[in-house]
Amino acid sequence: MPKDHEAFQQAIYSFLEEGATDGLRRSLQEVHPADIAEMFPVLSLAQRVKLLRIMDPEQASLVLFELDREMLPPLIESLGFNRTADILDAMSTDDAADLLGNLPGGIKQKLLDLMETQEAEDVAELLEYAEDTAGGIMTTEFVAIHQDITAERAIQLLREIAPDAETVYYVYVVNRQAQLVGVISLRELILAAPAMLIEEIMRRKVISVNVNTDQEEVAKLVAKYDFLAVPVVNDNNELLGIITVDDVLDVIEEEATEDMMRMAANIDVDEQGPDAGVLRRASRRLPWLIGLLFGELIAGHVIEGFSGTLQNMTALAFFMTALAGGTGNAATQSLTVVVRGIATGEVNPRQVFKVVWGEAQVGLFIGLTSGLVLAGLALLWQDSLSLGLVVGASLALSITLSTILGSLVPVIINRFGIDPALASGPFIATLMDVTSMFIYFSLATLILVR
Amino acid sequence: MPKDHEAFQQAIYSFLEEGATDGLRRSLQEVHPADIAEMFPVLSLAQRVKLLRIMDPEQASLVLFELDREMLPPLIESLGFNRTADILDAMSTDDAADLLGNLPGGIKQKLLDLMETQEAEDVAELLEYAEDTAGGIMTTEFVAIHQDITAERAIQLLREIAPDAETVYYVYVVNRQAQLVGVISLRELILAAPAMLIEEIMRRKVISVNVNTDQEEVAKLVAKYDFLAVPVVNDNNELLGIITVDDVLDVIEEEATEDMMRMAANIDVDEQGPDAGVLRRASRRLPWLIGLLFGELIAGHVIEGFSGTLQNMTALAFFMTALAGGTGNAATQSLTVVVRGIATGEVNPRQVFKVVWGEAQVGLFIGLTSGLVLAGLALLWQDSLSLGLVVGASLALSITLSTILGSLVPVIINRFGIDPALASGPFIATLMDVTSMFIYFSLATLILVR
Structure with missing residues (x-):
């Protein structure tokens, strides 16, 4: 039923015109954030701000991330830095870093100062990596467990920590030095006998990428091996983050666009969007x-x-x-x-x-x-x-x-x-x-x- | 450690030259099927056949699927139809259909006749759908449960049926008429209290695609909503199959190639590979x-x-x-x-x-x-x-x-x-x-x- 969302978009538009806040709140809950973001180009600045104020920070963060980066600076000014920082706190760290990395330096620093300390530190760390490397697209929210616990205990731990992790489809296993030593899929964990030790059931051969690997290489690797996620390590094999397949989809599209622009038209893809001057x-x-x-x-x-x-x-x-x-x-x-x-x-x-x-x-x-x-x-x-x-x-x-x-x-x-x-x-x-x-x-x- | 596989490829090549079957068998177990397939273009026909004979059908099926389609007919002739049918039985139905769909009609029919009845029927059904539609890229191996069982029972069921399903990251919920009524992620299922009923925890709004939807539309949908898989239904909303994100990666790459070929060079992508005449x-x-x-x-x-x-x-x-x-x-x-x-x-x-x-x-x-x-x-x-x-x-x-x-x-x-x-x-x-x-x-x- 992929056409449903158009009816809801229409409803949201009507409620916005009428100023009917309650109806707006109700219909916003029915629509996927990607569909809300799709409406933004045709909305006025005031309407954009109104939508982002009505949504809870979680939903607003998903919408904000989908928006065209050139649309953001005026929107953030009108929305207010405090509200924007709240929204960024609700965003996964890799998305927040990606978004902040595309903002003018002044706005970026102001927002980082207003964000929660832990989240801001994580994001600032991600911002250090070059945009087109594994470090630039990875998230620091992943699930890692130690090798000497049982499958049952691991599932229990997942119940506790999962809400914070972007994906739990692979659970990475680390030793006491935080080095990556194995991997187990959520599926294998569930299928395993509860009393088995993780080190007995984990796979020891883990394909990982270095934090400085080019994003195109990462995309090729994920596509070649059909991974849902790939772990990112430093030179010392310490687990730093993971890259999920949805980020890889974006990279593949981005790289195909870049190739096409370069090859057919000798131009780089940047700043050719209809909103650039x-x-x-x-x-x-x-x-x-x-x-x-x-x-x-x-x-x-x-x-x-x-x-x-x-x-x-x-x-x-x-x-x-x-x-x-x-x-x-x-x-x-x-x-x-x-x-x-x-x-x-x-x-x-x-x-x-x-x-x-x-x-x-x-x-x-x-x-x-x-x-x-x-x-x-x-x-x-x-x-x-x-x-x-x-x-x-x-x-x-x-x-x-x-x-x-x-x-x-x-x-x-x-x-x-x-x-x-x-x-x-x-x-x-x-x-x-x-x-x-x-x-x-x-x-x-x-x-x-x- | 993405460079490891090159050392193993080298070892396999040496063992092939020496005719050392034991060493070959050992080193094949260390290498990902995608890496084995990568070696095929430089191997002789006899060497290709030897590798596919030594591997177990499961591994051989993963390798065979990765191979260039133009390489297959002579390879299948030399390998023998019986052995090929065994390998196809071990392949997921969507991959088997994709592979068979690209073979000459005679070879295709012979292989279908030799395959296991159930698998052959499933594959033949998939072959009916146009190659570039949702039906053409979906798999029929998915996990569906009824809405009136508990979370605990559902996890138990998954333990029993999971090995046959291509992905269990989403569990689809159907009513007694096999119509899609909800979805629950494996993650949500694990995090739920064991005694809860599925219909209490499932999400009722499921975004699905019709079996006749163009594959490019499917890819856009999956990329837009960041799905790991999307369910495929017929006009009566009966669940027919699922499309997983790894197949979508292939579609996105295929469509980008098609666009580039058409736009820059006025040619269709088919039959321009170096092995075509x-x-x-x-x-x-x-x-x-x-x-x-x-x-x-x-x-x-x-x-x-x-x-x-x-x-x-x-x-x-x-x-x-x-x-x-x-x-x-x-x-x-x-x-x-x-x-x-x-x-x-x-x-x-x-x-x-x-x-x-x-x-x-x-x-x-x-x-x-x-x-x-x-x-x-x-x-x-x-x-x-x-x-x-x-x-x-x-x-x-x-x-x-x-x-x-x-x-x-x-x-x-x-x-x-x-x-x-x-x-x-x-x-x-x-x-x-x-x-x-x-x-x-x-x-x-x-x-x-x-």
Whole structure:
């Protein structure tokens, strides 16, 4: 019944308009926090504040975390710092750290000062870790028990401490030095005989990640092994926190967005949201556009070098965009297949030769076919066999080359530890514009102009 | 300690080379199935078969499921249908259905005939659902209890049935008609007083999905609400299965790949893996390349229409690729921001005007700046103020237009229920090549040639 929530959203909206606080309170209890957060973009600031005041801190914390970060500073000012600090106290530490980390320094410090001491300390500690590392996405609320207690005692302990822990689906086992020594799933704990010792039933092989591991690596690990959560340790194997699968879902979506933005459009994902200012969005896109413009001018220089040939036969100009465009498209196809293949693990970047040779064969086939088509069209349109030959041969050669470059460049830069998505489509397309113009006018000069 | 598995992989490889079966068996027990599957691409067919024979069916099933689908038919032939059927019996029903669904019809039927009757029936039922729906990714192995038993009895029941269920983190509650009426998490069940009735502690509001819901919708739902699993029901609200978060991770990665392939390269993701044949890969890419080639020829026609202008001033040709390229790049940036924004929910496609107006403003700023730069360069290079003016003004106008088109097209086709990623970069870039050439030569004819 996923459509139910729309009816409740409508009800909340009506109650807000009427100022009916009781109805509002009742209907808010019926709706998932994610659905309440979904309404915020269309509400006024006063309405947003009203909702956050009526909800209890627990619910408000879940809603607040879901909101677009750019919406927060004015909202917090209107809501008041004291109320916001209460809401943050109710939030899990990793979410609170994530939220605070995205706020201006002044607001962040003021809120930390107003929060409960223990919670504020935990959050401040999490804020020390780089945002895109395991430390930056882990939570410190996890369940750890000692290895020398019984299964029955462990379940009893869970009853006492569980409400504070983000997930109890895995229970981690530590020794007296707080080092991670084992893991047991809640399911295994329940299925075990009550008198068994934890160290008899725990699994001793625990896959963990270091606190400084890149978040993309963590996401790959969780996806590969189908984990619900993964423990985070320091260099001394002391258990510091856990990362749960819901945070990993966010990371995977974030990384796919980043790849797509870099590869297709040469821009970083940050600050392109509809709520960011026009100037900021434009200034993030400009540098590459201008840089590529200079690249394209090299193609212009190549053409100018052959201006004698062009003057003799202006019909050459009619096929320039077809050549440059077709070559760019073929390059982008190869690039996308290889870059995405590396990201999902389907393409092994160590097998450079295999990858490039495969794409080269595909390119040769595509190039010959497309070249034949374009040659035929040029012949029909301009009634010149030699022009058709030049146009077709240029396209065939350029496309073959473009699939080789489109697969070689990402594989090579991946070897140097650079994100292959940075070998973006526009970059390769510009490179191929220069190359294809050189091939085209060279062939034309050789064959057409004697 | 994520690096441990590489040492074990190395050991397995050595044992395989030496033919040391005992060592092989021992080291296989130390390695996660995902790590064993990771080795398969570099092993010979005989080595692959040997590994699958040595492992017990349970472990072999986990490995087999992780393998590239194109690798399977010859492997199954060599392994034997009986052994493969045993392995499939040990697999969870959703994984078995997913695997069988990707095999040729003959092999699929033979294996179903050899599998255990109950398992084969369950799998055959799952195979009826379309691959990209909730039914296609759900498992039928879940835990459901009746509402009128106690918490204590429920935990007892779980002890008995749990080993067969893929996840017991949520326990679903059904009435006598098998209709879904509530849910309780394993955590809540443990924390509850043993004598409480399930209907007293269960949550009655269960978010479920219909069996025919698109898998992308399911993934969005699970990600939005941070679920570990979501129940699947038919139109009569009868519980049919569950979808777990690990399957959703796969869907999110699959959909991101599909979006990227469609948007950047106009190709569907299927059959572009390195193990697919060259001809098949090429034939999937060709249609669009050829189609776009015809599109580019329209640009050629526009240029031919202005051949008088071009003959008078061949210098115009030097800036053609810069104009076409720069416009295409700006269009791709807008397109990527909007398409990805729609996919992640950051851009609301209903607010057409807001989205397009925002991009238009960005485009105007980018266009004017880039235009100014190119005008300056044209002036320096060709020493002609009027040429610089034409080149700069054309770029400014084309870029502004390209950001409008790049944002408008995906928003509009999304309205018609078409995947916005199909408004791909190459398509928009080709459209803009035609438009920018028209603007360029029109302005040139107006200003330069009198």
